[in-house]
Amino acid sequence: MLDANWTGTATTPSPGLYPHQWSWDSAFACLGLARCRPERAERELAALLEAQWAGGMIPHTVFNADLVRKGYFPGPELWLSRGRPEAPRSVETSAITQPPLHAFTALRMHAAASDGARSRAFLCWAYPRLVAQHGYLARVRDVGGEGLAAICHPWESGLDNGPAWDRPLAAVQPPPTSYARPSVPRSQPAGVDHERYAWLVTAYRDSGYAEGHLRDEHPFLVEDPLFNTVYLASTHALAEIAALVGADPAPHREAAERIHAALVRRLWDDEQRCFYPRDLRSGRLIRVATIASLVPLLDPELPVPIGRRLADLLLSARFAGAAGYPVPTCDLQASAFDRSAYWRGPTWVNTNWLLWAGARQQGMDSIADLLYGGTLRLIRQSGFREFFDPFDGSGRGSHDYSWTAALLLDLMAARRVVPEACPRET
Secondary structure, eight states, rough: TTTBBBSSSSBBTTTTTSSSEEEHHHHHHHHHHHHOOHHHHHHHHHHHHHHHOTTTTSEEEEETSSTHHHSSSSOOOHHHOTTOOTTTTOOOOOOOOOOOHHHHHHHHHHHSSSHHHHHHHHHHHHHHHHHHHHHHHHHHOTTTSSHHHHEHHHHHHOOOGGGGHHHHTOOOOOOOOOOSOTSSSSOSSSSHHHHHHHHHHHHHHHHTTTTHHHHHTHHHHHHEEEHHHHHHHHHHHHHHHHHHHHHHHHHHHHHHHHHHHHHHHHHEEETTTTEEOETTTTTTEEEOGGGGGGGGGGGGTTTHHHHHHHHHHHHHHTTTGOOSSSSOOBOSSSTTTTSSSSSGSOOOOHHHHHHHHHHHHOOOHHHHHHHHHHHHHHHHHHOOEEOOOTOOOOOSSSSSSSHHHHHHHHHHHHHOOSSSSSOOOO
């Protein structure tokens, strides 16, 4: 299936529906490809890094030039990256980013490699580009000034229509369109508010993608626990990669300490026993519990009491404790929960994988086993679907979804089960 979704430079998330290369989709795809297509995993990550902007930003979408124009929205005609001095010359891309899983993925690819010399050579090539990515996040996105990276659009979170974005989106008021009657009330966001999504892009684009616009004017600016935990995990990975390629790991270790401290200080709510996003425009935590609230289990320095509280929350009736299949992406008891609406309730294999990796990081073997078994049951029952109903496990969204297949390969390899039908690429 991953072979069928391969374009020559990247693995599309799903044929037809998602025809381009997406940043963290590719990172997840590479985790699985590293197990049986290591050279192709390197080509895919290299294609993404070659689309990096001059300032270090890795775009969340790299557009496939072979497709019919306007065959997918939002396409390159919304972003207009072509001709921007900081944008890559060879491809058209978006101008925002996604969770920076790439250094973490590159290190795991190296750990899985059978040809250590070739893999180390790839790390030497990738390392300065990954350093530039993290430099961009520290320089441009640390608007709060304490070490965390802020997202400027719900698409950057990876959880596009998650209920945590409803409140900050409600504060975004696009100018009235010329074709709308003034008497028609404007809709409030209900998780999928494409008018506001598109307006956030155009406002940023019309500023010339200026760093000062993000800091001083852009209306959506949020410190997200999932994005920043992934940022932290990749910063730790950069320190290890630095040691492998003969660079100094100390700056990355110092950066990881700063991100960890800010994650706990700024996003942990001790009274609610939960991590929440922080809206930098209002200065307040967004107290909506989602799957992002649990992902800080990936933090290797997470205080033990906080880790236990997250484990209790994960196993409670608000999440896995009352679902047939782990883990719903929204608090089951929240008014925003919707079992069929993308990131507002269904279970996804990639977020299950992040929690599985986090549980292993914390030594929570029983939780890791629960996530492993539940995820495999979903795929056995319903196939390689985009997401799944958390109660009955039925498949939802697109078919032949790449990260579902790729992460299954990684999970199976972690249990030392090698798929028979996984021949080496010749």
